[in-house]
Amino acid sequence: MSKQDLTRPCVRGLRPYVPGKPIEEVQREFGLEDIVKLASNENPLGPSPRAVEAMREAAEGVRLYPDNDCRALRAALSQHLGLPGSQILIGHGSDELIHNLGLAFLDPGDEVMMCEGPFSQYEFTAKLMDARPVYVPLKDFRYDVEEMARRLNERTKLVFIGNPNNPTGTIVTAEELAAFLREVEDRAVVVLDEAYHEYVEASEYPDSLALVREGRNVVVLRTFSKIYALAGLRIGYGATTPALAEALERVREPFNVSTLAQAAATASLGDPEQVARSRRLNRESLDYLYGEFARLGLSYTPSQANFVWVEVGRDCREVFQELLRRGVIVRTGDVFGAPTHLRITTGLPEQNRRLVAALEEVLGGATA
Numbered sequence: 149m150s151k152q153d154l155t156r157p158c159v160r161g162l163r164p165y166v167p168g169k170p171i172e173e174v175q176r177e178f179g180l181e182d183i184v185k186l187a188s189n190e191n192p193l194g195p196s197p198r199a200v201e202a203m204r205e206a207a208e209g210v211r212l213y214p215d216n217d218c219r220a221l222r223a224a225l226s227q228h229l230g231l232p233g234s235q236i237l238i239g240h241g242s243d244e245l246i247h248n249l250g251l252a253f254l255d256p257g258d259e260v261m262m263c264e265g266p267f268s269q270y271e272f273t274a275k276l277m278d279a280r281p282v283y284v285p286l287k288d289f290r291y292d293v294e295e296m297a298r299r300l301n302e303r304t305k306l307v308f309i310g311n312p313n314n315p316t317g318t319i320v321t322a323e324e325l326a327a328f329l330r331e332v333e334d335r336a337v338v339v340l341d342e343a344y345h346e347y348v349e350a351s352e353y354p355d356s357l358a359l360v361r362e363g364r365n366v367v368v369l370r371t372f373s374k375i376y377a378l379a380g381l382r383i384g385y386g387a388t389t390p391a392l393a394e395a396l397e398r399v400r401e402p403f404n405v406s407t408l409a410q411a412a413a414t415a416s417l418g419d420p421e422q423v424a425r426s427r428r429l430n431r432e433s434l435d436y437l438y439g440e441f442a443r444l445g446l447s448y449t450p451s452q453a454n455f456v457w458v459e460v461g462r463d464c465r466e467v468f469q470e471l472l473r474r475g476v477i478v479r480t481g482d483v484f485g486a487p488t489h490l491r492i493t494t495g496l497p498e499q500n501r502r503l504v505a506a507l508e509e510v511l512g513g514a515t516a
Contacts, residue, residue, distance in 0.1 A: 152507070154226065155298055156204065156278075158275055158276060158277075159276070159277045161275060162260060162272065162275055162276065165500045166483065167188070168185070168187030168188040168221070168477060168479055169187065169472070169477050170448045171183045171185050171477070173485070174472055174475070174477060177471055177472070178472060178475070180321045180475045183475050183476075183477065184475060184476045184495065184499045184503060185477045186476065186477065186478050186492050186493040186494070186495050186499065186503055187477045187478050187479045187491075187493060188379070188479070188493065189210060189213075189344070189374060189453070189454055189455050189493045190373075190374075190377065190379050191374060191375055191376070191426055191454070192429070192494075192495045192496045193377060193425060193426055193429060194377050195370055195376065195377040195412065195422070196320055196364040196376070196377075196415060196416050196418065196419040196421075196422040196451060197419075198415040198416065198418060199376070199413075199415045199416045199419070199422075200412075200420045201358045201415070202407045202411040202412055202415035203263065203411055203412050206393075206407050206408050206410075206411035206412075207408065209407055210406075210407055210408070212407070213403050214345070214403050214405060214406055214407040214410060215407075215410060216403050217224050218238045218405055218410050220414050221238060221410045221413050222236055222238065222408065223415065224413075224414045224418070225238070225385055226410065226474065228417050229357055229387055230357065231357065231361070231366065231387050232390075233391060234362065234393060235387055235388060235389065235390055235393050235394055236387055236393070237367075237369075237382075237386035237387065237388065237393060238383070238385050238386075238387060238404075238405055239384050239385070239386070239400070239404060239405065240382050240383065240384075240404045240409075241371065241383060241384045242269075242341065242343060242369045242370070242371045242373075242385075242386070242405075243371065243382075243384070244383055244384070244401075244404060245306075245367075245385075245386050245396070246269045246270065246273050246339070246341075246368055247276075248271070248370070248399050248400060249273065249306060249337070249396065249398050250273035250274065250276060250277045250279070250306075250340060251277070251393045251399040252365045252396050252398065252476070253305050253306055253337055253395070254273075254274070254277035254278075254279045254305055254306065254473075255277070255278075255279070255305075255370075256278035256279065256306075257276070257278070257279065257283075257303065258277075258279040258280070258303055258305040258329040259279060259282050259303040259304045259305065260274035260276075260279050260280070260281050260282065260304075260306045260307075260308065260310045261282045261284060261296055261299065261300070261304055261308070261312065261336075262274075262281060262282070262283060262284070262305040262307075263283065263284055263291055263292075263310070263483035264285045264286060264485060265285065265313050265485040265486065266281075266283070266308065266310070267308075267310055267341065268273030268483075269477065270308040274306075274327060274360070278342035279305070279306075280303075281398050282299060282304070284296050284299060286313075286316065286440070289313075289316040289318050289449045289457065290313070290316070290318040290319075290320070291310075291311075291313060291320050291324075291473070292351075293308055293309075293316075293320055293324050293325070293327070293328040293373075294327075294328075294330070296328065297327075297328055297331035297332070299352055299407070300331065300332065300336065302335075302505070303337050304335065304336045305336055305337065306336060306337050306339060307332065307336050307337070307338045308341060308344075309325075309338065309339065309340055309341065310341045311325075311340055311341065311345070311353075311354070311356075312342075312344045312345070312347070312348060312451070312452040312453040314343070314344070314453070314455075314491075315455065315457050315481065315484050315486075315489075315491040315514070316449050316450025316451075316457045317344075317449060317452055317453040317455060317456065317457055318448070318451075318452065319348065319350055319352075319353055319355065319452050320354070320411075321350075321352040321476075322352055322353065322355065323352070325337075325340075326354075329359070329364060329366070332365070333365075336365070337365055337366070337367060337392065338364075338365060338366045338367070339366070339367045339369060339371045339372035340354075340356045340359075340366055340367070340368045340369065342356060342368060342369060343369070343370065343371045343373070343374055343384075344369050344374055344375075344453035344454060346371060346374070346375040346423050346426075346427065347374075347375060347426075347452060347453050347454050348452045348453075350452055351450065353422045353437050353452070355386060356368045360387050360388060360389065360398070362371070363389055364389075365389070365392070365438065366388065366389075367386055367387075367388040367392060367396075368374055368386055368388065369384065369385075369386040370384065370385055370386060371383070371384040371385070372384065372385070372409075372412075372416060373421070374411045374454065375422070375423055375426045375427075376408070376413070376416045376422060376423075377422075377426075378412055378413060378416065381406065381408060381409040381412055381413075382406075382409065382410075383405055383406075383409040383410075383413050385413075396467055397508070400465050407409055420491045425437070429494070429496070430454045430494050433454075433494035433495060433496075433497075433500055434451060434494060434498075435455065436454055436497070436500055437492070437494065437500060437503075437504070438450070438456075439457055440500075440504045441456070444504075444508060444511065446458050446459060446460060446461070446511075447459045448474060454493060454494045455491050455492060455493045455494065456492050456493060456494070457489060457490075457491055458489065458490050458491075459488055459489055459490065460488060460490055460507075460511065461488060461511075462488060462511075463478055463487060463488065464480045464481045464482055464487055464488055464489055465482060465485075465487075465491065465492055467510055467511070468480045468490070470506075470509075470510040471503075471506050471507065471510060475502070475505040475506075475512070476502060476503050476507075477504045478490050478491065478492050478493075478503070479491040479492070480491075487504065
């Protein structure tokens with residue numbers, strides 16, 4: 149007799165997250181040593197030297213539980229953001245904060261609005277809480293906030309807006325966001341996922357922290373994984389109103405941010421050159437890739453992040469596999485519902501050249 153499946157129905161319908169292919173796996177599979185990974189939007193420059201030194205010093209204290217309130221980091225973020233510490237959220241990556249939003253605000257049958265091909269954690273959180281994801285198609289690879297406003301109803305509890313959007317690198321402008329928030333009013337919590345905001349150069353990008361200071365019903369999420377290059381430590385943060393912060397604090401797990409992560413993040417905020425040099429490299433990389441994609445006849449979406457959304461004109465899985473054979477890892481567009489696109493992270497100059505040479509071979513039909 150088979151045992152009864154006691155798993156909740158909503159959990160049985162979930163699909164585990166599929167990360168970008170690890171370097172070690174490609175090395176084993178293809179017998180290669182020199183691998184270029186441009187798949188997960190990581191910063192190729194690595195973390196601030198101050199962060200590395202802070203981790204070394206903090207390592208001696210890991211026998212003790214971390215500071216549950218992240219006091220040093222909270223104080224540094226308070227100064228960095230210009231907000232009281234009580235309005236700042238700190239989590240085990242932004243993913244945990246997204247999960248906590250579901251715990252705090254969703255009941256079965258509620259609706260969670262997001263774009264088609266969203267960052268997977270938006271969808272995951274909705275389904276885990278037995279809520280219904282509502283997918284709004286992108287328009288020219290951009291959030292269609294007018295259509296999102298039309299689809300709001302009494303069941304809408306959370307609205308996720310990736311700004312810049314992953315995987316397309318496009319933004320919702322300040323004017324567009326203001327118009328959308330007028331439609332939302334207090335009917336739902338609007339989550340502005342700004343994981344890549346430090347890379348944005350567009351003047352029309354919204355000042356989301358000003359919205360928090362105005363008391364708008366928004367939660368702004370940011371991360372130390374991208375421009376600060378602390379992805380392996382899993383630490384994210386956010387800002388919101390006192391009332392929403394209090395609700396989210398109730399569902400936070402104790403000791404959720406490690407001692408090393410707190411130390412590295414605090415030190416990173418004290419190194420403004422980390423952001424400046426990363427932005428410079430990203431701008432140079434984007435300009436190079438744009439020129440090479442144009443030379444190869446490939447259409448791409450101009451990006452406000454550290455990756456480019458590029459149309460390769462054929463099955464992205466096939467192109468992905470051929471690039472792997474040449475030691476280059478990228479992200480396929482099919483996981484976002486785009487079977488002929490790739491998402492390519494910007495890299496160091498030599499990494500970018502390796503990517504272009506490999507892509508030119510693959511699209512030209514050369515054999516590895």
